[in-house]
Amino acid sequence: MSYIEVKNVNFAYDGRQVLRNVSLKIEKGEFVGIIGPNGSGKSTLVKVMVGNLVPSTGEVLYEGVNLQNIKDRSFISYLPQRSFSFNSSFPASVEEVVSMGLYARKGLFKRLSKEDWEKVYEALKIVDMFEFRSRLIGRLSGGQLQRVFIARSIVSEPQILFLDEPTTGIDAKSEKALYELLEKLNKERGITIVMVTHDIMAITNKAHRIICMTDGKINEKCEAIDIEKHDFTSFLYEYPVKKVKHQHNNNGSVEHV
Ligand SMILES: Nc1ncnc2c1ncn2[C@@H]1O[C@H](COP(=O)(O)OP(=O)(O)OP(=O)(O)O)[C@@H](O)[C@H]1O
Ligand SMILES: [Mg+2]
Known part of the structure; x- marks a missing residue:
């Protein structure tokens, strides 16, 4: 039995089909990437997998149990795409926002213990935002806010972490740090x-x-590609990936042409 199994899932927004008979399995301990063009259904698939959307037909199983029958979903953590469209004028401090990641498990209105705050601080240190802990979130840059959301998604020590384009808007250094953290x-x-x-x-x-x-379906051809060999080239060009041509000049500089 797989840790997660998505079985023949179809999903439509207002009658317009977005997921078409999607089936996939994820084993415990895996680190899986989902790629594909804009509008191909990646975010919708993730929302179905975390239970924010209910499939029109088909099911999502965690260790064989239908997600719809799992009440306590605090083992799942989900960082939605563009989290920072979240009302950042909300008058909460950085540490308060991160502590919200603990409520799913503790229940709302429970006071946080000293250990809980230690976890909040540790998560903030991991994303290098500890110094900003008392600042209001409305007074952060977009990338700093994204790092706060990343801290919130890991603070509860989830068993499974879904991240939807978490590196959008964050700088190269933080991006590298995020990948290292995830690893x-x-x-x-x-x-x-x-x-x-x-x-x-x-x-x-x-x-x-x-x-x-691609277009609401899993592209099996891509799954078969050997990740060890990084053999994505043939597949890549079927996608609207921006190809940048460049030439190496005699003086060693590289110029885009
Ligand atoms: N709330 C919604 N209501 C109606 N249609 C939606 C909604 N959210 C997404 N869609 C449509 O569903 C399709 C899949 O969207 P989805 O957000 O899953 O794509 P995506 O692969 O995550 O794209 P991106 O790379 O741009 O994030 C798109 O055609 C989109 O316009
Ligand atoms: Mg998306």
Whole structure:
């Protein structure tokens, strides 16, 4: 039995079909990347997998149990795409926002213990935002806010972490730190990670496996590609990937042409 099984899932928004008979399996401890063009259904698939959307037909099973029958879903953590469209004028401090990641498990209105706050601070240190802990979130840059949301999604020590384009808007240094963090959470704590991204090179380096979506379907051809060999070239050009031509000049500089 797989840890997660998506079985023949169809999903439509207002009668317009977006997921078409999607089936996939994810094993415990895997680090899986999901890639595909804009509008191909990646975010919708993730929302179905975390239970925010209910499939029109088909089912999502966790260790054989239909997600619809699992009441306590606090073992699942989900960082939605564009989290920072979240009302950032909400008058909460950085540490308060991160502590919200603990409520799913503790229940709302429970006071946080000293250990809970330690976890909040540790998560903030991991994303290098500890110094900002008392600042109101409305006074952060977009990338800083995204790092706060990443801290919130890991603070509860979930068993499975879904991240939908978490690196959008964050700088190269933080992006590298995030990938290293995810790798560590995966290797050392055995957290299963499912990450949607357009950053094909980075995800190919870090993930165990890549799932490709095209037009609401899993692209099996892409799944068969050997990730060890990074053999994405043939597949890549079927996608609207921006190809940048460049030439090496005699003086050693590189110029885009
Ligand atoms: N709330 C919604 N209501 C209606 N249609 C939607 C909604 N959300 C997404 N869609 C449509 O469903 C399709 C799949 O969207 P989805 O967000 O899953 O794509 P995606 O692969 O995550 O794209 P991106 O790379 O741009 O994030 C798109 O055609 C989109 O316009
Ligand atoms: Mg998306």
